[in-house]
Amino acid sequence: MGRFSIIPSVTALLSNPERVLRPVRDATGVPDVRDVPDVPGGPGLPGAGGPLAGVRVVELAGIGPGPFAAMLLGDLGADVVRVDRPEPSPLGTDPAHDLTNRNKRSVLIDLKSPEGPGRVLDLVERADLLIEGYRPGVAERLGVGPQACLARNPALVYGRMTGWGQQGPRATTAGHDLGYAAVAGVLGMVAASGGADEPPGIPANLLGDYAGGSLYLVVGLLAGLHHARATGAGQVVDAAIVDGAAHLGSMLWGLLAAGHWQDHRGVNLLDGGAPFYAVYRAADGGHLAVGALEPRFYAEFARLLELGPDAPGQYDLARWPELRTLIAARFATRTRAEWEAVFAGSDACVEPVLTMRQAAVDGHLSARGTYVEADGVTQPAPAPRFSATPGALRRPPAQPGADTAEVARDWGVPSLGPSAPGSAGPDSPAEQGE
Numbered sequence: 337m338g339r340f341s342i343i344p345s346v347t348a349l350l351s352n353p354e355r356v357l358r359p360v361r362d363a364t365g366v367p368d369v370r371d372v373p374d375v376p377g378g379p380g381l382p383g384a385g386g387p388l389a390g391v392r393v394v395e396l397a398g399i400g401p402g403p404f405a406a407m408l409l410g411d412l413g414a415d416v417v418r419v420d421r422p423e424p425s426p427l428g429t430d431p432a433h434d435l436t437n438r439n440k441r442s443v444l445i446d447l448k449s450p451e452g453p454g455r456v457l458d459l460v461e462r463a464d465l466l467i468e469g470y471r472p473g474v475a476e477r478l479g480v481g482p483q484a485c486l487a488r489n490p491a492l493v494y495g496r497m498t499g500w501g502q503q504g505p506r507a508t509t510a511g512h513d514l515g516y517a518a519v520a521g522v523l524g525m526v527a528a529s530g531g532a533d534e535p536p537g538i539p540a541n542l543l544g545d546y547a548g549g550s551l552y553l554v555v556g557l558l559a560g561l562h563h564a565r566a567t568g569a570g571q572v573v574d575a576a577i578v579d580g581a582a583h584l585g586s587m588l589w590g591l592l593a594a595g596h597w598q599d600h601r602g603v604n605l606l607d608g609g610a611p612f613y614a615v616y617r618a619a620d621g622g623h624l625a626v627g628a629l630e631p632r633f634y635a636e637f638a639r640l641l642e643l644g645p646d647a648p649g650q651y652d653l654a655r656w657p658e659l660r661t662l663i664a665a666r667f668a669t670r671t672r673a674e675w676e677a678v679f680a681g682s683d684a685c686v687e688p689v690l691t692m693r694q695a696a697v698d699g700h701l702s703a704r705g706t707y708v709e710a711d712g713v714t715q716p717a718p719a720p721r722f723s724a725t726p727g728a729l730r731r732p733p734a735q736p737g738a739d740t741a742e743v744a745r746d747w748g749v750p751s752l753g754p755s756a757p758g759s760a761g762p763d764s765p766a767e768q769g770e
Contacts, residue, residue: 386413386718387725391561392747394459395440396447396480397421398469400513400541401549401577402497403436406467408554410439411718411727414465417743418442419456420736435715437733443744443752444737451751453479458749460485460492464564465557469497472507482572492570493560497553499544501576513544513577520548520581525588527602527609536601548581605629611660612637612650615689622672623689626663637684641666 391414395406403418410416418440431437443459446452457480460466466485468475475481475496482494499516500506506519517523518536522543528534556573564570588606591597603609612628628637634650647662648655667675672688679686690698696707696714708717711732718727744752 385725385730386411386727387722388412388414389725391415391465392463393417393465393467394419394456394463396456396466396468396470396475397425398467398497399425400469401545401553402467402469403434404546405495405497405550405553405557406440407436407438408550409465409557410731411729412722413725413727415746416440417459417463417739417747418734419445419447419459420734422446422737424736431733431735432711433713434733435713438715438729439731440734441731441739441743442734442736443740445752447478447480453484455749455751456480457484457488458751459743459747461488462747462749463489463492464561465493465495467495467497467553467557472498472502486570486572490570491564491568493557493564493573494570495553495557495560495573495575497549497575499549499577501579502574513541513549514538516548516577517544517581520544520578520585522548522581522585525585525601525607527607533602543584544577544581548579548584549575549577552580552583609656611656611663614660614663616664616667618667618672618675619669620671620673624667624672624675625687625689627685627687629685633683633685636682637686640678640682640684640686 388409391409393406393409393414393416395402395416395418397403397418397420406416406418416439418437420442422444425431445455447456460480468480470478476483482496485492485494496502498507499511499513500509514523517539523536523539526537526539526543528537553573553575556575560571560573588597592599597604601607606613608614610629612626612634615623615625617623626637628634631650638647638650641663643662643666648659650659652659670678675686676688688694693714695701701707705717707714708729709715710729718729740752744750
């Protein structure tokens with residue numbers, strides 16, 4: 337079997353609820369995953385499977401924020417069943433490296449076949465939560481929309497992950513993270529290194545898809561689950577990335593109303609406008625992030641950087657350009673590693689800007705086990721941390737259809753059976769929610 341190369345048998349591991357995967361450090365300090373005894377117990381018992389043990393989730397396979405939301409639920413112990421299409425993903429991702437499919441099981445169902453919707457509804461009848469990321473109306477046309485699902489299971493919380501939301505002029509148009517963040521007003525806050533006159537920086541797809549999308553979907557699903565368990569009534573959660581991304585800016589909207597924030601980037605305290613909240617280049621081309629906002633932290637920063645008594649004052653706004661030039665010149669005199677040594681252990685709020693691979697072996701993150709290695713793939717460990725019911729890497733990324741028979745047995749859905757070949761359902765990005 338050997339899906340996790342450092343343990344002899346993943347089958348034996350998964351069949352024993354007293355053992356889970358936990359992050360530890362190897363001799364080099366690189367986090368690894370090993371077979372370590374956990375608190376005795378079984379599925380759904382305290383300490384055995386994470387805080388969401390016993391929660392059942394149906395995920396209709398999609399791309400981006402929906403799968404990440406389902407992964408987060410799985411990391412926290414939920415039993416996530418991903419409904420995959422018979423045809424490969426149009427994105428061409430190797431399933432073994434699709435980390436958003438870890439801690440899930442996969443079944444194959446052709447949603448466009450006559451029996452496909454019924455098989456999904458059989459799963460829905462036994463589920464607590466459902467996640468879909470199609471464009472508005474697609475799930476309804478396939479026979480697995482909210483009305484059909486809630487008729488089958490009135491306590492179901494039906495999560496809809498889209499970019500534009502279920503209503504509005506853009507609801508049925510295509511889009512991606514960058515566009516959602518742009519329209520929500522948050523991309524315009526991200527200053528590029530060239531300053532306010534340059535186009536906004538591009539924060540990968542973290543700001544829209546995952547912060548404004550996935551995390552808000554998970555919050556909505558868990559709030560809906562709380563309500564459903566108290567009342568027996570399910571509901572639909574419309575998680576639009578534009579809504580979540582806009583909501584992330586709540587504090588800044590308050591500052592704008594109070595006159596403490598200007599409505600253009602690169603001139604404010606937290607968007608790179610302040611020279612003591614910015615990123616600087618070191619002599620070797622590495623970068624350091626400075627966040628010395630409070631006067632006492634700035635004083636420590638100025639002392640260690642050796643700015644000197646004639647440097648402009650921290651809040652002498654008229655001399656900020658001069659202060660920025662002075663700080664940049666000082667950072668350019670030493671390498672990133674040398675500056676790390678200068679600021680180590682201080683309250684100057686200066687940290688190195690690390691690449692992904694560098695972050696994985698950072699001393700602090702290694703000590704915490706923030707990154708782990710499983711199956712030769714370095715990846716973030718489950719977050720957040722729980723003292724009594726910790727999350728764990730229980731399964732590697734699900735292989736499409738590999739768990740159909742197991743789920744049919746565990747969930748009591750014999751109708752799953754072998755999936756019929758043929759049309760694969762809504763498999764193009766144009767039919768997905770983003």
